[in-house]
Every structure is written in C-alpha cells, then in structure tokens.
Amino acid sequence: MITTGSIQPSLLVVAFPAAVGVLTLLLVRRSRRAAYAIAALGGLLGLLSAVWLLSQQMTGDAAPSPRTIGALPTGGSFAMPLHLQIDALTVIVATAVALVSLVIQLFTRWYLADDPRYRVFAATVGLFTAAMQLVVLSGDVLLIIVGWELMGWCSYLLIGHESDREKARRAAYKAFLVTRFADAPFFIGLIALAVGAHSTSIPAIIAHWSTPGHATALSAALICVICGVAGKSAQVPFQDWLPDAMEGPTPASALIHAATMVAAGTVVLSRIVPLLEQSDPARYVLVVVASISTVLAGVLAFLQNDLKRLLAWSTVSQVGLMLLALSILPPGATPDLAIMHLLSHAMFKALLFLAIGWLSVLVGGTVVPRMSGALRRHPSADTMMAVGLLALAGVPPLSGFVSKDLIVDEAAHRGAAGDGVARIGFVAIVVMVALTAAYCMRAWLILDHRTIAERRQAAQTIEDSHAVQEVGILEMLETSAPVDARGHEIRPVEPGPEAAVDELEVEEAEAARRPPRPGRSARWGLATLTLLSVVGGGLALAPVIDVDWSNVNGWLIAATLLLMAAVALLVRVMSLGTIFGDAAARVPQAVRNSGLRGFGADTAYVNLVGRPVLALARSVAALDDLLDRGVRDLASDAWSLSLRGLAAHNRRPTTGLLALTTGLVVVGVLGVALW
C-alpha cells in the first residue's frame, strides 16, 4: 500500500492536469514534441493518481476531506474550509475523466498535427481536465464555483481555437456568455445555500438545510442552482450553445461532451442530491427542464445535417436523461443511477467524437454529404463507430443499455408508486429512447452509405465547411444549384466544377500530410474506450455503485427494445433512395431548416436578450454622456457666471457703492435674523 502521507492523490488528480497547462505554457516555446510529452505525461500521471485514489477508496484508506489551499480567513464566523470530499462515486467519475482526457490528449497530437497552436490547445485541455476534477472532487461550493467557471473559460478557449474563422469566434463567445448568463443564478443559489449554513462546506450545507423549516428558501436556491446546471449542461432554455460549440476542433468537442463540462451539472446536482430530494418544486423544475431538453434534443439530433452537430444534440439529450435520473430519485437515495449513465456516456461519447474526428480528417468534413459512405472508404474506424452508436442507442449489452435501462426501470417503478415527477420523466424517457434509436440509426446509415459516386457529384456543389465562413451549410444549400432527384445538377455552380475538384484535392493533399491514422498510443486509447463502452455496463455489478440491477422489470426492457427496433426499421425505410442515405431527407425541408437552426433558439437569444441588453447599454451610455455633460456644464456654468460677473463689475465706483449699500442692508438683516 502506498503511503498516504502528506501527498494526497486527490490533490494530484487535480494538480497534474493543471500542471500540464502551466508547464506547457511556461516551458514550451515551439516544440510540438515537448508539448506532447508534457501533455501525455501529465494526463497519464493524472490517470494514475486517479487510479491510486480509487484503490485507496476501495481499501478505505482515502482521506475523506483533504484540505486544499487552506481555509479562507473570513474575519468572522463564516467558514470557508475549501476541502475536497472523496467518496466512491466521485472517485470513479474522476478516473473516467482522467481516462477520457488522456485519450483525448493522445488523439489530439495526431488530429492537430499541423496546427501552430497545438501547444495552447494541449495546455487548455489540461487545465480543463483539472477544473473538471476539481468540480468532481470538491466538497465545498466555492471550489465548485472555481472549477465550474474555469471549465467555462477553457471551453471558450477550445471552441474558439480556430479563431481565424468568425463562426468559431462567435460560437466561443456564445458558449461562454450563455453559460455565464446561467451562472448568475447558479452563484446566487450556491451562495444562498452557503450563507444559510454559514459555511461553504457541502456536508455542512446539507446538514443545515436538511433540518425542516426552510422549504421555500431551499426550493428557490435549488431552482437557481438548476438554472446554472441547465446552462452548463446545455438544457432548455440554454441548449443552443452546445451545437455551435462544434466549431471547436473535434477533440475539444469530445472533451466538452464526454467527460467534462456538460456532465458537470450532473456531478454538482448529485453532490447536493439529498437536498434536491426534499424539495418537490425543485424536482418538478428539474424534470420539466430535463424532459423538454431530452426530447427536443432528440428531435434536433435527427434533423442535423452535420454529424458532429447530431452528436452534440445527442449529448443534450443524454444529459437530459441523467438529470431526469436525478429528479426521479426517492428521498434517501444516492445519485448512482445518474452517475452510472454519466460514466457510460463519457466512454461512448468520447469514442464517437474521436471516431468522427478521425473520419472527418480523412474525408475533409463532417457534413452529411462528406460523411456519407465514409466508413465504406475508411473501414478502419467502423468498429468504433458501431460500438459507439450502439451504446448510444442503448443496445444490449453495451454500457449505454445498462445505464439507460436502469433509469427507465427506476422511472417506471417510481411512477407506478405515484410520483408525478417520475411519471413525467418516464414519458420523456420513452420518447427519448425512440428518438435516440432513430438518430443513431440515421447516423449509421449515412456513414455506411454506398453510393459514393453520387456523393462525389453532389460534393461538387458544396464547399467544405472550413471554407464556408459566415454562411452556414444551410444557406449554402439554399443558394447552391438545385439538383434533381438523382443528385444531378440542373445547372453548373459558380466556382466551376474544376475548381471544386481542385479544392478537394488540395485538401486531401493536406490531409495526406499527416499520417492517415492516429499514433499507436491514441489508437490504444480509442480501443480502451471502445472496450469500456462495450463492457462498461458491468460497472453496475461493482460494489462501489449502488444500483438495483437485480429487480429489473424484464418486460419493460423488452418493450423498449422492441420500440427501438421498430424505430430503427422505420429510419432504414426512410433512408432508402436518398442521395446520402440520409433518413432526414424525407422530413419536410422547412422543418429541417428550422431544426438546423435549433428551432430558432439563437435568434431568440439575440432578440430576447442580446438586443435588449445592447439597447439598454446604449441608453446607459447615452445617459452617462448626459451625466458627463452635466458635470462639464458645471464648468461652463462657472465660466459663464464669471462672464456675467465681469459685466456686473463695470469698474465704476458707483456700482461698488451700490453693492456696498446692498451688502450693508443684507448683512444687517441677515445678522439680526441669523442671531
């Protein structure tokens, strides 16, 4: 047994990834190799510490609440101990985060092989991981806020990594602002909880608020926290930043979606789940938010024209499921269900993103026309894609199946027991299960599409999304030449077919400059993820996770599986005869257009928040100008006063005498009056 002296593995779990960020920025100038070495080593050490911590936890040697930078001196009775809190669930999550992060670091080396900013990217990923680990392990709301905000910032940096493109800049800006907007209530909620308990330590908070007598305050605070969680986890009404975040490089997306940022909401809520269980209003809010999100995101995922965006929406949907799992928990229950799904989601989603990233490098983009048939041409990734999509869809016996069906079962169970929240949740889950099966099937069919020649033809009309700057692919479709039912152009398009082909060749030549597949370590990482996606469900059997897998209702599971099969079949039928094997092509164009825009959420943000705030800002600026002018006018008033004074002082003795006499009268009257 390794000694548990002064060095706490829990601190190392946070410190190593953070060190990656700091050291890379400090030490590395240009060398890509050095940056990679630091990143990989840091990630590995982070993972090892997490495993060490896990082993400690298993043997019961882990320090339950290690100190970090020491308690904040608050000058009074307010306690801010800033401790971590180590328990089985958090340790497992931390391990998963470390693992995913390591794989992503390994993969990035290949993915960004010719990116001049690789160094910064690797550093940011390290910092991001550290922030997430902090949230995961934190036992103090202040530390949660710290990690939470740092993650937001790192996501800003990652999404805006390719800041040469306006779309990426906008996406990064939007992601940070939307989440930050939601953070305002989140702060207030946590502050309210902490101030009530006179401590920021989570155990103290739970102890304080668990005593009866402040239900309303508790509900209000929790709803505030849920707002923040909805922001970070991209739930309704803050959902729209996440698909835009696809502007970031694919490894960044993998990191954000799989293990870190969007999952943080689940982690935080699971920390305070004993409070959540006491507050029905908060549970209702959570279940409504999560249900709407999970269903809406499922629909949107089906409608996307870009497979990365499809995955993005699927994340929203899956996180919605985790939050649903939290909302349906009975009092006294532990959040293991949600965490279980978080873990399996982390594995398969990271896998999916990295695989898509791999493919996108090979085919030069992630839009459906590019991706169509990608697996046919590059079969090396097909196992990963298959496992990932199956796990996402929840096909037994993959990890997604286990975690999801446990939630379905729990919802049904609780709903039958008469819990309204669980009933809402159950309905949403059922719809969501069908939708998940639909978009997974759709994605697979696209990737596995055969008619490459047709794809190639159509591609002539569509530029690569990298070359598309301001206008999205949608606008491009609208303005490009119409094609007939078989994909033949009716009219040649602007740059001319040669140019388009040339461009394709150039890009493929570019792609050829890096090796056609990731390095060995990265492939090992991917293989690990694949494996875990397959067998991760077995975690339910592990003693550290407390889920009730023995009494599962077999009929219910069979019914969901049947539903999934039916939907998959339907999608297959829909995809027949479409150009790219895209089932969504059967959906009316208007709906798809709207879906591509996230049903107009972005416009709503701009019109409901952005514009009014800017208008307010302008009017405040104008008001301030007035204020400023008022102050300046005082000066000019004094100035004109002196002019008037000059006129009065006409240098004549009589005027002086008049003033003197007046003065005498005034002084006499005032003097007697004021006495």
Next chain:
Amino acid sequence: MSVTYNWALLAPVAVPALGAVLLLVIDLCLPRLGRLHWILAAIILLAGAAFAVPLALPGADSPRRTLCLPNKDCLYLVDHVGVGLQLAALVSAAVVALLAFPIKVPGERAPVLGALVLTAAAGASGVAAAGDLGSWLVMLEVATLPTVVLVALRARRAAIDGALSLLTVSLVSFAILAMGAAMWFAATGGGLLNGGGLLQAAKTPDSHRILVLAMMFIIAGLAFKLSLAPFHSWTPEAVGGASTPIGAYLVVTSKVAALAALLVMVRSMNVLGNPVLGVLGVLAAVSMTLGNVMALREQSTLRFLAWSTVAQAGWVVLPLATVSSTSLRSAAGYLVVYSLATLVAFAVVTAIAHADGRGAATRLRSFGGLLRRRPVLGAALGLALLVLAGLPPGVVGLVAKVLALSPVAGNRLWVLAVVAALNAMLGVAVYLRWLRIILGERQEPVARGRIHPVHTGLVLAGLAGLVVTSFAPQLLLSIVGG
C-alpha cells in the same frame, strides 16, 4: 488721570509711527537720499517687528497689557494672535518697502511713500492691540487712509481710478463703521471693548439687540477692508491700478489690519454667548465663490491676484463663522499663510515687472514658460500658487485650509463646509490655470531684463520660507499662538 506705559509693548506701534516722522525729517535734512528711504523704512519696520518677536514666542504670557487706567481697564492689550498679526503686518510692510526699493520714482516722492507705508503699518499694528473703541477707530483709519494715497501716487490714470474707487468705498465703510461703533457705544455705555458694560448690555434684551446691529455694522464696515464680497469692488481696481508693491500692501498688510480689527471685535463678542456668526459665514461663502469665479476668466495678473484675495478673504473669515478662541487663531493662522504666499507671488510679479517692464508682468499669458526661463521665479510663483490653492507640495496651504475648515466642520455647519469644499475645487481650477501657463510653453518673445538682486533675494527668501514651512507648518502658525 494716570496711565501706565510699557514702551517695549508699545514699540511695534510706536516705532513705525515715529519712524514715519523720522523719515520726513531725514528728507528735510538730506533731500537727496531718494530711494534709500525705502531701505530706511524697511529697517524701521523690521525694528518694530523685532520688538514684537519676544511676545510672539510660545512661552510669552498672554495677553499683555499696557496703557492701563487706574481701574485696571487697559487701552492696549495684545495676546498671541494680536502680536502675531502685528508681526505679520510689520514684516509684510517691510517686504513691500524692500520690493519697492529698486523701482524708480521721482526723488521727492520716495520719502513720502515710505512715510505713508510706515504710518499705515503703525495703524495696522495698533489696531491689533486696541483695547478701546477710540483707539480702534483711529488706528483703523490710520491704517486705511494712507493706502488711498499710496494708490493714487502712482499718478497713472488707472491708479487714480483705483484710488477713487478705494476712496469712496473706504469712506462709506468708515461711516458705516463709525455708526456701528456709535451703536456699540450706545449699547454698552462705554468705550472699552471688553469692559463690564458689554456683559451688562448682553443681558438686557434692548441693548442686546442694538449690540447685534452694531456688530453687523462693524462687520459691514470692516468687510470692505478685507475685500469680502459684496464690499470688494475696489479691490481689482486699486490693486490693478497701483504699482505692484503697493498692490501687495493692499492685499496683505491692509488685510492683516482688517482682520486684526475684526478679531478684536469678535473676541469681545465672545461674551454674547452665541457660538455662530452666521453672517460671516455667508459673507465668506459669497466672497470665496465670487472671487474664484471671477478669477477663472481674469487675464490680468494683478486683477487675478485681486480676485484671488477676495476669494482668500472668504477663507480667512470662514472660521469666524463660529466664535471661539480656536476660530480666532484659525483665522489669523490662515491669514498668515495667505500673506506669505501672496507676498511671494507679488514679489515674483514685481521682480518681472521691474526687469521686463510692467507690460511683461500684467498679463497672465506673458508668464508662459516661466519655469523654464527663470526657474527660481517660476518655482517660487508655482509653489505660492499651490499654497494658495491648498495643494501639496504647498503643504502649508493645505494646513491652512485644514485650519480654516476645522471650526466649521467641528461645529458641523455642513452647508458652509460644502460651499467651502466646492470653493476649494474652484480655487484649484483658478490657480492651476496660472500654474499651467507657468509650466507650459513660452507664448511670445519676452524681453529678458536682469532681475534686481533685492528682488531675487526676496523671492529666494520667500521660496525658502514656503518650502520650510511646508515641511514644518508649525513654524509659521506658532506666531499666532497656534
């Protein structure tokens, strides 16, 4: 009737008075001395001041009396504040004499001017020690009348106009003052300023009322000499018209005399038991504001200094809005600081006017780049302006502001305090305007004459004084017993 005499005590008044006579006699005997009379005058004034020094030392007992009647009422008494003001009056007059020394005047006029300065200084010195209404009135007038002549003797048209302005205002003010004194006399039934009659009068409502009215008349009458608005109209005319040393005399020595006179009266009003003299507060506020606002635009140096003196007069009487021994000391302390800074400013202006011609010194613009051209003069003037503005590094000016504000703030006269704060701001704007010119670039080619060594010496001494007192303000403030 036997009266006690203490000549040492009387010397600060007697020496200059006798000196004035002496100067005229010397002129009779040795008619060709010319400007040397200024030196003589300065020596006499400094000798008078030397007699005052022992009394001003911190250990001296206070108040000292002489000219006492058998019934122990004394017609001459000085306390620390009084002797400090005497000292200030005499020294400032001596500085004026020295400033005037290099300036060419017709040979027969120098002794007259010198004698007038001495006379006025004697009056200023005497009024600070007056113990009865008669000597108070006489001394005040002795301090005032010569100034009219001093202004008029420059014999330029502007000077004559200024003299007329000063004359009319001073005459009317004196009439008002006399009326006030008469009412005072009628109310208290005696000529002594702090006799038992005052207490008696304060007790009966009728005479109390007359006493108050008398006080108002006296304040109104004295306000002209302090250049408090609205009694200030002569100030820009006379200061702008007179020769620069006489201008300095008008805004420094003359003001010292006025404050001394006012303090004598206010001190005796102590017995009335009312801590607040609202009228003085109002006058202070109006003067500050008016002076500052007018100075904002003024283009002529001398008139600028005149407006500045109007504003500073407000600060001088500001503490007197509350009646207490502290506030008397505060007013005197402020005045002393003001006098030092103003004298330095006038010394610089005089030096430049003498070296480059009056035209080069009467416009603010012509001071452009002074700090670069004549570093010593520029530094002295800059520091003096900062002291007047009350900004460090002119720390002593800031201390003076603290001094002036503390009775007001201590008694929580918020409105007055806020007005004062606003005026502190305005004052900064006013003085920085000139400072900016000094710091800035040269606007026009200026003839570069030689600064007279006496002027250089005076400016250097003034600069040294400002610097030293900025580090140790107590040196200056202690002469008024602070």
Next chain:
Amino acid sequence: MVASLLIAPLVPILAGIALIAGDRASRVPGRHTTYAIALCAAVIGALATGYAVFARPVLNVQWVPAIGMRLHLSVDGISAPLLVLTAVLGFLVVLHGRHEQPGGGTPGTYFGCLLLVTGGALATFLAQDAISFFLAFELVLVPMWVLIHRFGDPHQPAERARAAAMFILYTVLGSTLMLVGILALVFASGTSDLVALGHGTHLSQGTQTAIAAVLLIGLAIKVPMWPLHSWLPRAHTVAPTAGSVLLAAVLLKMGTYGIVRLVVAPLPLGMARLAPVVGTLAVVGILWGGLVCLVERSLKRLIAWSSVAHMGFVMLGIASGTALGLQAALFGNIAHGVISALLFTVVGGLKQRWGGDDLHVVRDALRDVSPRLGFALVVGFAASLGLPGLAGFWGEVLAMFSAWGAADDQPGGWFKGLAAAAAVGTVLAAGYSLRVLRLVWVGGADKANHVHPAHAGEPLPAANSPATTVQRFADAHGPEWIVVGILVAAVVAIGVDPVPVLHTTDAAVARIFAGVTR
C-alpha cells in the same frame, strides 16, 4: 527600524523633487542617469516598505499641533497589502518608463512625478493620523495632474487638458469634503489617531450618520462610486500608461482605504445607516459600468469603465457590514490593483503600437501578431471577468457572499437583491471582456478568406503574398515584458492562493468588528 517608515515615502518623494528640480538646472542630467536615479529611489522605497510591512515599526511624534496633526506612521493588516502593492507598482511603472517614456516633457519631470505619486501613496497608507492621512492623500494630486496634462495622449491636447482638470477638480472636491468629514470626526471624537478611531467612537447615531455621509461622499469621488465617476474614464483615456496604472491601481485604492479607516471603523452606526444607499449605488455602478463597456469604443476607456464596475464590488462588500464583506473589499482592492495595472500596461502598449485604441478598427488577431501581449491581455480580461484562479474572482464572489449574508441590522431582502444584481454584473463583465477579446485578441479580420479556393490553382501562397502575412509588430520585450510578466504572475498567484492576502487582513478586520456590538 523606525527609519524605514520615513524612508519608504520620503526617498521617492525627495528623489522625485530632486529629479524635477534637476530638470531646471543648467546642466540637465542625462536620460540614463535620470532613469537610474528613479529606479534606485523606487527600489529603496519598495525595500523600505517591505521591511516596514515585515517588521511593523511605529513612529509617533508631534508635527503640527496647530491642527492637531501628528506624524504617526505604522503598518497594520489593512494597509500592509496596499503598501506592498503600491511599492511594487511604483517600481514597475518606473521600470516600464524605460520602454515607454512619453513626450511632452523631460524624463526628469516624468519620473519625478511617478516617484511623487508613489511616495505620496505610500505615505497615505502609512499615515495613522487622520489629518496627515488627508495631507498625504492630497500629495499625489499635482504630480498626477502633471502626468495627465503633460504626458498624456499626444494626439488630443485639448481633451488632455480637460481630463486633467476634471481629475484634479473632482478629486479636490472629494478630498475637501473628506477633510470636512475628518475634521468633524476629529472634533467630535477628540482624537485624530486612526488607531484610536479604529476602535470605534461613541457618538450618537445621528452624528455618526452625518459625518459618515460627508466622508462617504468625499471618498466616493475618489473610489469612484456611481454617479461620481465621470472623471475616471476621461482621465484614463488620455493618461500615459504609467499614469493610468498608478491611477487605477493605487489612487482609487486610497478611496476605499479611506472608507475603511475613516468610516467603517470609527463610525459603525453611521455606516450601518447609510449602508443600503452605499450598497445600492455600488451595484448601480457595477451594472452601469458593465453596460457601458458593452458599447464603448475606446479600449482604455473601456478598462476605466470596468474599474468603475469592479470598485462597485469592493463597495458592495464594505456596505454589507460584515467582516467577510470587508475582507472581500480589501482583497478586491488588491486584486483590482494588480489586474488594472496589467490591463493598462498591455493596453497602453497596444495603443502606442496601434496609434489609437478604437475597437471598431479591424485589426489582425493579437494572438498571432503579438503573442505575449495577447496572452497578457487574455489573462487580464479573464481576471477582469472574475475567472477563478485569477485575482479578480475571490473579491467579487466573497462580496456577493457578504451581500447575501449582510449584517443583521441591514435590510436583508434588499441586500439579497443587490447580490443578485451583482451576479448579473458578472455576466456583463463576461460580456464586455469577451467582446474585447473577440475584437482584439482573435482579431476582427477573417483569415479564412486567405485560403480561398482562388489560390488553389496557383503556386502555394507564399509569405510574400500580403493577404496571408500577418503584420507583426514588435512584441513585448525587455522592461515591458518584465513588467507585464510580473503582473501576470501576480494576478495568477493571488488568484490561485488568496489565503496569504486574506490572512494579512484577517486580524485587523476582526478587530474592527470586535468592538462593534451589532
């Protein structure tokens, strides 16, 4: 060693005077000599300050009895961090002068003024006597005025004069009002000793409220608090870099320091009565500043506005009436000092390179053009939006904590609302910070254009093609990079481990609240 108390402020002040006076001498000292003298003086001042902070000597002698002013210098927990901040920044601005020594005057005057401001600020924080505090408070005005007036933006002489005048007039008004308050306080309590006043006075609540109101109005101008802030954006816009740094990082702190020393500690009842107003104005300032920043075009002005917002957090902490709030305020002071110093240094450098600071001019991405400055800018704005791990976070989040848990004698609901509004303010901060980064750091120019298909057929676009090369200008080097680097390191260090700073102030804060029975 008591001498360190005198050396710390006096060496910079005297060196400053000597430099300015030396400029007028017939043989003007050379540029390098001037720089060396200034640097030495700044270092000596900083070392003496460091020693004083470490050893905590006390000097207490009579100075001007006429106004009850004593020369009482010492260091306690409240002033120690500010002293260190001032001393370090004093050194840094002089160091930075090597890189950017603006025209408009001689080096002697420039460095002299910088040293005078530094020395004056040190004296302010050292003074333990209310009246000498005021004196030192005023000491910095004229040199600062000269800095703005003479050495400010050379392109806008008229605006420079106006801004300088507005700065000094506004501040003088504020400080004179403060003087009125101080005098009233001293008169009423009978002592001008800040240590004695720190134990609270036993005046009636009415008296305390009146005095506190006057003091607060006076000091609010300095802080500045909405709506008395008009001078700040103006002054910052035209001030030279070093001037902006000192103004934001040191001079503003005098205001809050004064509030703690003169209002919070001696007048608890008065402060309690006025706290809701102060808190409300503070929050209005937060929102106001944040909103204006969203549409402000001038980058320096924008940072000045963000200062208004940040100082709002400091004031909110003070208004909460809790020890936590005071801790937050004192920490926020330091944090804002470091952050604004960093931002102004970077932005000053940018303005110099760009020849203007209009955000609407489309420029190449700073992260490509000048990676070091870009990095520093990112750190600065990230700290400005309150990113954890950087200095700005703790002060703001603790201020919100304290406002939510305001003292029992305050209207709790109202303060909770204020805390919520302050949280909205952090969103605005994110909005404007990212706005700047989006316009400056990542650039407005869309370089995806540069790899347009049109080039594809031609030989590969080489570096000689103007469309693809980035116009690089000199990145930060030498003194500028040292200054920026130190500030970045400080921002990170304070942000990662706030405990030392909070620990320094802890005992003093606890003492203030120990005497008060609330």
Next chain:
Amino acid sequence: MIHLSLPLALVAALFGIGLYGVVARRNAVLVLIGVELMLSAAGLLFVTAGTTMHDPMRGGQVLTIFLITIAAAEISVALAVVVAVFRARGDIDMARAGEDE
C-alpha cells in the same frame, strides 16, 4: 433733558440721507457730502449716548471729537484724490470713472 427719541430719529434720518446720497449721486463731491452726513450721524449718536451715561472718561464726547478729526483727515485726502481725478479725466462723474483703460 430732552427725550432721547428726537436725537435718535435725527441720527437715523441723517444716516439714511447720507447713504442715499452716496448711492444716488454721481458727482464725487456730493458723494463726499453724503459720507459726511453719515459720519455726523455717527457723531450725533456718540454724543447722545454719551449724555445718558455717567462715564468719567466722557467717552461720547471724546469719541465724537476723534470722529470729527478723522473725518477732516479723510476729506482732505478725498478732495486731493477728487482733484487728481478731475485733472486726469476732466470731470468728477463717478459713474464714468474707470470706464475705459
């Protein structure tokens, strides 16, 4: 002994007339006359007050004499200035003095 109210009324009247003269007259000499009236009012008040009290020093009378003396000195200076003004400008109209420089 006549009743005091009569002389007091006279004092008031004299002072008022003098003040009016000072304000209303433009001729410098007439202004001087106004001042003289005011001064004589003061003197009268001194005398009147002095008669009512038993002051061994005869304060009222003494002060009146002082006053008269001072007034004489003043008028001499004043007339000298008025003459100078007349020489400089050609008139002694107070409302026009100082108009141009």
